[in-house]
Structures are given as C-alpha cells and as structure tokens.
Amino acid sequence: MIPLTYYLGLGAALFTIGLIVVLTRRNILVIFMSIELMLNAVNINFVAFSRYFDHLQGDIIAIFVITVAAAEAAVGWGIVVSIFRNRGDVDIENINLLKW
Amino acid sequence: MTVHILLFYFFAFIAVASAIGVITLRNTIHCAVSLLLTFFCVAALFVLLEAEFLAAVQLYIYAGAIMVLVVFVIMLVNVREDLPQPGQIPLNAVAVFVGIGIFFFLMFVIMAGDFSPPRGIYTAAYQAANGGQTKLIGKVLYTEYLFPFEIASVLLLVAMIGGIILPTRRRFRRNGKGKGEMV
Numbered sequence: 001m002i003p004l005t006y007y008l009g010l011g012a013a014l015f016t017i018g019l020i021v022v023l024t025r026r027n028i029l030v031i032f033m034s035i036e037l038m039l040n041a042v043n044i045n046f047v048a049f050s051r052y053f054d055h056l057q058g059d060i061i062a063i064f065v066i067t068v069a070a071a072e073a074a075v076g077w078g079i080v081v082s083i084f085r086n087r088g089d090v091d092i093e094n095i096n097l098l099k100w
Numbered sequence: 101m102t103v104h105i106l107l108f109y110f111f112a113f114i115a116v117a118s119a120i121g122v123i124t125l126r127n128t129i130h131c132a133v134s135l136l137l138t139f140f141c142v143a144a145l146f147v148l149l150e151a152e153f154l155a156a157v158q159l160y161i162y163a164g165a166i167m168v169l170v171v172f173v174i175m176l177v178n179v180r181e182d183l184p185q186p187g188q189i190p191l192n193a194v195a196v197f198v199g200i201g202i203f204f205f206l207m208f209v210i211m212a213g214d215f216s217p218p219r220g221i222y223t224a225a226y227q228a229a230n231g232g233q234t235k236l237i238g239k240v241l242y243t244e245y246l247f248p249f250e251i252a253s254v255l256l257l258v259a260m261i262g263g264i265i266l267p268t269r270r271r272f273r274r275n276g277k278g279k280g281e282m283v
Binding site: 047 | 108112123128131132135138145154157161162165166173176177195196199200203211215217218219226255260262263
C-alpha cells in the first residue's frame with residue numbers, strides 16, 4: 001500500500017502551486033483556474049483519508065466540494081464575462097470598483 | 101504493489117508538472133489545457149485510491165463541464181498575455197517564497213502528524229459484500245447527509261440563476277420621468 005503521506009504531500013504540493021498562482025498572476029482567468037486546482041488538491045486529501053481509514057465521509061465531502069466548485073465556476077465566470085462586457089478588460093489591477 | 105507505486109509516481113509527477121505549467125505558461129488557453137491534464141491525473145489517482153465513483157464524477161464535472169465553461173469564457177474574453185513589463189521579475193518573488201514556506205510547513209505537519217483516527221466500517225471487503233462503493237455512497241448521501249444534500253441543491257439553483265443573470269447584457273435606460281427601465 002502506498003503510504004498515506006505520499007497522497008497528503010501531493011495534495012500539499014498542488015495546493016501550494018495553486019496558491020502561488022493566485023498570488024502572482026494578474027490574469028483573472030488563470031486565477032480562477034488555480035482556485036479549481038486548489039479545490040482539487042483538497043479533494044485528494046479527503047479521498048485519501050477516507051480510503052485509508054475505511055470511511056465514506058471523505059468521498060461524500062469531496063462530492064460536496066465538487067458541487068460547490070461547479071456553482072463557483074458558473075457564478076465566477078459569469079462575473080468575469082459581465083466585468084469584461086462593462087469595462088472591456090479583466091486586468092485585476094484595474095478592477096477596483098469596491099475599493100474606497 | 102510495485103505497479104501501484106510506479107503508477108502513483110507517474111501520475112503525481114504529471115499532475116505536479118502540469119500544475120506548474122499553469123504558473124509558467126503565458127497563453128491562457130495553454131494554461132487551460134495544462135489544467136485539464138492535471139484534472140485527468142487527479143482522476144487517475146482517485147482510481148488508484150479505489151474511489152471509482154469520484155473518478156467518474158471528476159472526469160464528468162471538472163474535465164467535462166467546468167473545462168468547457170473555461171474554454172468558452174477564454175474564447176469570449178480576450179485577455180492580453182500578461183508578459184512581464186520591462187524591469188519586472190516574471191514571478192513575484194515574495195509570493196513564491198511565501199508559497200514555498202507554506203508548502204514546507206504543510207509537509208512538516210504531515211510528517212510530524214500521527215494519523216490514527218477511529219476506523220470506519222467501510223472496508224474494501226464490506227463494500228464488495230454490500231453492492232459496491234457507488235451504492236454505499238448513494239445510501240449514505242441520501243440518509244445521513246440528506247440535509248447537506250438539499251442545501252447543495254439550493255446552492256446549485258442559486259448558482260444557476262446567477263449564471264443566467266450575470267452575463268446577460270442589460271442597459272439602464274431613463275425614460276424622462278426620473279424612472280428607468282431595464283432593457
């Protein structure tokens with residue numbers, strides 16, 4: 001059996017990569033994609049824990065995470081399209097509508 | 101068993117490499133394809149973890165639905181490639197250091213952690229004797245987790261409404277009497 005820590009390490013690596021993308025890139029589309037990547041990394045951890053300790057709760061929570069990711073994708077990309085419609089660009093440096 | 105570990109290394113390496121591709125590639129559509137490869141590898145890892153149902157869900161929802169949405173939005177929204185400006189380092193060094201620091205912290209916790217939670221009843225033998233994992237997931241989802249399931253359905257309804265309302269073009273037009281109407 002593959003040690004549990006391998007899966008946890010992989011999850012940590014993917015999560016960190018997603019985090020670095022969110023912090024560094026200025027492209028809003030890539031930032032959204034890496035949020036999906038981070039959610040996926042968490043899912044790996046949930047499923048690994050669930051399987052190594054003979055539970056099903058991890059799988060159920062992973063399904064809920066996927067549901068939330070789908071909802072987030074629909075609304076988030078809708079917001080991106082509507083910002084693009086209104087402003088003509090989606091550079092995150094210029095989106096400061098709620099800043100005061 | 102050695103095949104298992106070799107497959108794990110193979111898919112884990114491709115997953116991390118293509119995730120790094122999301123950081124380094126400059127063209128947004130290349131990032132999307134790289135991310136798609138990561139999703140496929142994660143689905144393969146779910147299969148290695150004997151979570152067949154989640155592997156299928158991963159492929160349908162992430163690799164299917166979400167990536168189609170992503171590619172459509174990339175098509176609609178033309179982002180100029182964010183090339184580093186002259187005199188600017190390509191990646192923010194501080195953010196990379198913070199990220200690597202968080203990674204080492206997580207690895208420290210994982211290595212130091214003593215993982216011995218109470219074991220559940222859903223062993224591989226139990227799952228095989230009770231109609232397979234998918235059936236058991238369905239049973240648990242519709243009994244023990246019925247309330248979160250209903251909340252998730254409301255969430256999806258709200259997301260559906262948001263997804264229809266938000267990208268629709270609306271203009272606010274005044275009709276001369278101080279009142280306006282949405283067109």
